[in-house]
Amino acid sequence: MNPVGWLLALVQALLYIALAPLLAGWVRKVKARLQNRRGASLWQPYQDLYKLFAKEARMAHTASILFRAAPYIVFVATWLAAAAVPLLTSDLATAAIADVIVIAGLLALARFFLALAGMDVGTAFGGMGASREMFVSALAEPAMLMAVFTLAMTAHSTNLSAVVDYQLAGANLLRPSYVFALAGLLLVAIAETGRIPVDNPTTHLELTMIHEAMILEYSGRHLALMEWAAQLKLLLYGVLIANVFFPWGIARDVGAGALGLALVVLLGKLMLLGVVLAVSETVLAKMRLFRAPAFLNLALLLALLGLLSYVILEVGA
Amino acid sequence: MSRFDWLSEYLARLEDEHVVVRRGDAARLAPAHCLILDAEDWGNVARVAADSGYRWAGLWGDPVAEQVIVHAGFVHEGDYLILITEVPLSHPVLASHTPYYPAANRLERHLQDMLGIGFLDHTDGRRWTRHRAWPEGVYPLRNDFPVSGNSPHRTPADSDYPFERILGSGVYEIPVGPVHAGIIEPGHFRFQAVGEEILRLEARLGYVHKGIEKIAVGRDPVGLARLAGRVSGDATVAHTWAACMAMERAAGLDIPPRALAIRAILAECERVANHLGDIGAICNDVGFTFAQMQFGRLREDWLRGNQSVFGHRLLMDFIVPGGVVRNLTYQCKKILQPQHEALSRELDDLLPIIDDHSSLEDRLVETGYLSNEEAQRLGVTGYMGKASGQDYDVRRDHGYAPYDRLDVPSPCLMEGDVAERIRVRAEEIRHSLKLMEHLMRRLPSGPVSVSWPEVVSKREGIGLVESWRGEILSFVRFGEDGRVARFFPRDPSWFSWPALERLIHGNIVPDFPVCNKSVNASYSGHDL
Numbered sequence: 001m002n003p004v005g006w007l008l009a010l011v012q013a014l015l016y017i018a019l020a021p022l023l024a025g026w027v028r029k030v031k032a033r034l035q036n037r038r039g040a041s042l043w044q045p046y047q048d049l050y051k052l053f054a055k056e057a058r059m060a061h062t063a064s065i066l067f068r069a070a071p072y073i074v075f076v077a078t079w080l081a082a083a084a085v086p087l088l089t090s091d092l093a094t095a096a097i098a099d100v101i102v103i104a105g106l107l108a109l110a111r112f113f114l115a116l117a118g119m120d121v122g123t124a125f126g127g128m129g130a131s132r133e134m135f136v137s138a139l140a141e142p143a144m145l146m147a148v149f150t151l152a153m154t155a156h157s158t159n160l161s162a163v164v165d166y167q168l169a170g171a172n173l174l175r176p177s178y179v180f181a182l183a184g185l186l187l188v189a190i191a192e193t194g195r196i197p198v199d200n201p202t203t204h205l206e207l208t209m210i211h212e213a214m215i216l217e218y219s220g221r222h223l224a225l226m227e228w229a230a231q232l233k234l235l236l237y238g239v240l241i242a243n244v245f246f247p248w249g250i251a252r253d254v255g256a257g258a259l260g261l262a263l264v265v266l267l268g269k270l271m272l273l274g275v276v277l278a279v280s281e282t283v284l285a286k287m288r289l290f291r292a293p294a295f296l297n298l299a300l301l302l303a304l305l306g307l308l309s310y311v312i313l314e315v316g317a
Numbered sequence: 318m319s320r321f322d323w324l325s326e327y328l329a330r331l332e333d334e335h336v337v338v339r340r341g342d343a344a345r346l347a348p349a350h351c352l353i354l355d356a357e358d359w360g361n362v363a364r365v366a367a368d369s370g371y372r373w374a375g376l377w378g379d380p381v382a383e384q385v386i387v388h389a390g391f392v393h394e395g396d397y398l399i400l401i402t403e404v405p406l407s408h409p410v411l412a413s414h415t416p417y418y419p420a421a422n423r424l425e426r427h428l429q430d431m432l433g434i435g436f437l438d439h440t441d442g443r444r445w446t447r448h449r450a451w452p453e454g455v456y457p458l459r460n461d462f463p464v465s466g467n468s469p470h471r472t473p474a475d476s477d478y479p480f481e482r483i484l485g486s487g488v489y490e491i492p493v494g495p496v497h498a499g500i501i502e503p504g505h506f507r508f509q510a511v512g513e514e515i516l517r518l519e520a521r522l523g524y525v526h527k528g529i530e531k532i533a534v535g536r537d538p539v540g541l542a543r544l545a546g547r548v549s550g551d552a553t554v555a556h557t558w559a560a561c562m563a564m565e566r567a568a569g570l571d572i573p574p575r576a577l578a579i580r581a582i583l584a585e586c587e588r589v590a591n592h593l594g595d596i597g598a599i600c601n602d603v604g605f606t607f608a609q610m611q612f613g614r615l616r617e618d619w620l621r622g623n624q625s626v627f628g629h630r631l632l633m634d635f636i637v638p639g640g641v642v643r644n645l646t647y648q649c650k651k652i653l654q655p656q657h658e659a660l661s662r663e664l665d666d667l668l669p670i671i672d673d674h675s676s677l678e679d680r681l682v683e684t685g686y687l688s689n690e691e692a693q694r695l696g697v698t699g700y701m702g703k704a705s706g707q708d709y710d711v712r713r714d715h716g717y718a719p720y721d722r723l724d725v726p727s728p729c730l731m732e733g734d735v736a737e738r739i740r741v742r743a744e745e746i747r748h749s750l751k752l753m754e755h756l757m758r759r760l761p762s763g764p765v766s767v768s769w770p771e772v773v774s775k776r777e778g779i780g781l782v783e784s785w786r787g788e789i790l791s792f793v794r795f796g797e798d799g800r801v802a803r804f805f806p807r808d809p810s811w812f813s814w815p816a817l818e819r820l821i822h823g824n825i826v827p828d829f830p831v832c833n834k835s836v837n838a839s840y841s842g843h844d845l
Contacts, residue, residue, distance in 0.1 A: 035610040124491040128826070197676065200604040204498040207491075208602075208827040285676040286604030289513060289827050 005093035008254055012092065013083035016239075020082075020231035021045035023238060023270055030278035045231065049224050057220030060121040070117035071218065071225035074110045078229040081106035082236040086164050086243055088262040089251040095161035100148045103160075103236075104141065107192075110229065111137055118214030125206045129213025132289065136191055136198060136210065139296035144188040146303035150181040151244060153310055160244065167247045176313055180306030182245050187299035189237035194230070195277060197287040198295065201230075208286070235270075242269035321350060321396045327369060336361050341401060346779050347566065348715075349390070349397035356402045359387075360412025360438070366391050367417035371398070372696040372709075375790050375807040376414070376424040378432045380460050385409055385432055390790055390807075395714030397781065397790075404434060406459070413439040420695045420812045427845075431458040431530070446523045446844065448475040457531055464531055480519050483509040488516065491826065495524045502840035506829075513825040518818050525844040533804035538564050538638040538769055541793065541801045546633050548806050549842030554580075554587040555784030556806055556842070557636045559791035562717070562780030564638050567795055568773040574761040576640035577719040582756050583632050583641075585749040588785040589660075590619050590631075592700075592742040592749075595837055599739055600671065602831040603680040611667055615660060622656045640766025650757055657750050668743050681736035685832035687820040688733060695819070697812045699787020700741040701836060705733035711783035723755060733820075735835040745785075772799035784809065786839065808842030 032039025118130035155166035194211035249265025251258035341351025374390035413436040426445035495503035505521040545560030597612025692705035710727035777794035787809030796802035
C-alpha cells in the first residue's frame with residue numbers, strides 16, 4: 001500500500017467528522033422551511049458542538065467510570081463504522097475492512113455502551129430510554145443485515161468496496177431485489193438514527209424519548225461527543241444508501257479532479273436524501289411506541305423480499 | 318322550566334332522611350340559593366345530593382371569629398345551591414363528601430391543610446397543599462396567622478410524601494418532575510408501570526402555592542381584581558371576571574350593558590387564544606410539528622391583536638370592579654373584524670388537515686379515554702366534560718349577563734379521547750368567533766363602568782364564569798371595613814387533575830405527555 005492511499009483514507013475519515021453536522025443542519029433547515037420558518041443557519045450544529053465543548057461537563061454523583069468513558073467509545077466506534085463506508089472512492093487502503101458485518105458490529109458496540117451509560121446513573125429516564133433502544137434495535141439490526149445481504153449476494157461479497165465496484169462495473173441497478181432492499185434499508189435507517197416516526201430527535205418530553213433519554217444526563221464535551229456520534233450515524237446511513245444504491249459519481253481513480261467531482265455528486269445525493277427525510281418528518285406524526293415493531297417488521301419483510309426476488313428472479317438470469 | 322324547580326324535591330328527600338335544613342337569606346349568595354344545616358348532617362346532604370345526580374362544585378371554609386363557616390356548592394340544571402354549616406375552631410370536624418364525590422378529595426385535604434378541619438370517613442388523610450411550609454398544628458388561613466407569614470426561612474423540599482405503591486413483579490416506578498423539561502409549571506407525577514403500560518398515576522401538586530387566599534385578605538376591590546387576574550395567568554380574564562362578579566353581587570352593583578359586552582368579548586378572545594395554542598401543542602406532543610408551528614402562528618397573531626386593541630397580550634387587568642378599564646373605540650372594531658375573518662379562513666384550511674391526518678388519528682383516537690360516567694362522577698366541566706358527554710356550559714345553562722341574552726352554542730361530544738378534546742376546542746373557537754361577531758355588531762352604548770360604592774361591609778357574593786377551561790366559582794366576603802375578608806377562586810383544574818389520573822389508565826408511558834396536554838389543567842389555579 002502506498003502512503004497516498006493511507007492519506008486518502010485518513011482524509012475520508014476526517015471528512016465524515018467534518019460533514020456530519022452539516023447534514024444534520026441541512027435536514028433541520030429543510031424542515032424549518034417546510035414549516036414556514038426561516039430556521040437556524042446551516043452551521044448551527046457546528047456552533048452547538050463548539051459551545052458544548054467549551055462548557056464544563058457535569059456528572060451525576062452516581063456516575064461510574066463507564067459513564068465518563070462511554071461518549072468516547074460511542075464516538076470512536078461510530079466513527080470507525082462510518083470510515084469503513086466508501087465516501088468518495090472505493091479504492092482505499094481501508095477497503096479491506098469495509099465489511100458490512102464489521103460496520104454492524106461497530107454500531108452494535110456503540111449502542112451497547114450508549115445503553116449502559118443510559119442506565120449507569122440510575123435515573124428512570126435513562127433506563128427507560130435504554131430499554132426502548134434495545135427493543136427497537138433488536139428488530140432493526142436483522143432487517144439491516146438482511147437488506148445488505150441482498151447486495152452482498154449479487155456482488156458475492158460482504159465487502160462494501162467490492163459491492164460498489166461490482167455495481168460500477170456495469171451491473172444492472174434496476175433490479176427488483178435492489179428496490180426492495182433500498183426500501184427496507186430506508187426504514188431501518190429512520191429507526192436506527194432516531195427520526196420520526198420512530199423517535200423524535202427534537203422533543204423535550206422525557207417520557208416519549210428513546211435516544212435522547214439515554215443522553216439526558218450528559219453535558220459539556222460528553223454531550224457534544226454523543227450528539228456528534230448521532231450526527232455521524234445519520235451521515236453513515238445517508239452515505240450507505242447514496243453510495244451503495246446509487247454509486248454513480250464515486251471516484252474510480254484517486255486523481256484530484258475525480259475526487260472533487262465525487263465530493264460534489266455526493267453532496268448532491270445527500271442533500272436530496274436530506275430533503276426526503278425532512279419531508280417525511282414533516283408529514284408524519286410520531287408512531288405509538290408499540291407500532292415500532294410493525295414498522296420494523298415491514299423493513300424486515302421488504303429486505304426478505306429483496307433476498308427472495310434475487311434468488312427467484314436474478315440468479316442465473 | 319323555571320329555576321330551582323328541583324329544590325323542593327331535594328328538600329323533601331332531606332326531610333325523609335330527618336335532616337333539618339334552613340333556607341338561607343335569598344339575597345345572601347344570589348343567584349345561588351343557600352341552605353344552612355348542622356355540622357352533623359354534612360355527610361347526609363351530600364349523599365342525598367349524589368343520589369339525586371347533582372354535580373359537586375367546590376368546597377371552601379371561611380374563618381369568622383371562633384368558627385369556620387364551611388360552604389359546599391352543588392349544581393343541577395344550571396342552578397347553584399350552596400350548603401353552609403358552621404364548625405367551632407375548638408373542635409373542627411366534619412363528615413367527608415369524598416365517599417359520594419371522589420373529586421372532593423383534594424379540596425377537603427386543602428381545607429384540612431389550610432384551616433385545620435378534620436374530615437371523618439376520609440379515605441385519604443395525607444396532606445396536600447401544605448408540603449412542609451408550616452409546622453404541624455399551624456393553619457395559615459386562620460385569622461391568627463399573619464398575612465406576611467411567620468417564617469423567614471425557605472420552605473424545606475417536600476419529601477417522604479407517601480405515594481401509593483403497587484407491588485408485584487415487573488412493576489416499576491417512574492418519578493417525573495416537579496421540574497420539567499419544557500417551560501411549564503412544576504408538578505410531580507408518579508407512575509407505576511409494567512413495561513410501558515401505566516397501572517397508576519398519582520400527581521403531587523402544590524409546588525406553586527402562592528398563598529392567594531391569604532394575601533387576598535385586607536385588599537380593596539381593585540386590588541382583589543388584580544390578584545384574581547393572577548390566579549392562573551392563562552385564564553386571567555375569566556378569573557378576574559368571576560372575582561369582580563362576586564364583589565359586584567356583594568355590593569349589589571349593576572354593571573352597564575356595554576361593560577358586560579366588552580367583558581364577554583375579552584373572555585371569548587382568551588378562549589380562542591388558549592384553544593389555538595392547545596391544538597398546536599397537542600399535535601406537537603405526538604411529533605407533528607407542522608400543526609404546532611401553524612397554530613402557534615395563529616395564536617401569536619391573535620395575541621398581537623389583543624395587544625393593539627386592549628393593550629395587553631393576555632388581556633390582564635382590563636376588567637375592573639364596576640366595569641372595564643377603557644372603552645372600545647370604533648377603531649378597535651376595524652382591527653378586530655378583519656382579524657376574525659382571517660382566522661376563520663385559516664381554520665378552514667388547517668382544521669381539516671388535523672382531522673383527516675391518518676398518522677395523527679393513529680395517535681389521538683382512543684388515547685386518554687375518559688368515560689362519560691367517570692366524567693360525571695368527577696364533575697369535570699369545560700372541554701374535558703364536553704368531550705365526554707357532559708353537556709354543561711355556565712354561559713348557556715346558568716346564563717349570566719351578557720350571555721343570558723345570547724344564543725350560546727356549546728358542543729357536546731361523546732368519545733372522550735384526545736381527538737375528541739381537540740374537536741371540542743376547534744368547535745369552541747368557531748362558536749367564540751360567532752359570539753364575538755354578534756357582540757361587536759350589537760355593542761350597547763353607554764358608560765363602561767360605574768363607581769364603586771363607598772363601603773360594602775359584611776356582604777358576600779359568588780361569581781360564576783365559564784372560563785376556557787370550564788366553570789370557575791369565586792367566593793368573596795367583605796369584612797366590616799369594606800375590605801376583602803375571604804376570597805376563594807375554584808378553578809376547573811380541581812376536577813380535571815383527578816380526571817387525568819383516571820383517563821391515563823391502561824395507556825402507555827410515552828402517551829402521557831399528549832394526554833396531559835389534552836387535559837391542560839392549571840397548576841397555578843389549583844395550587845392557589
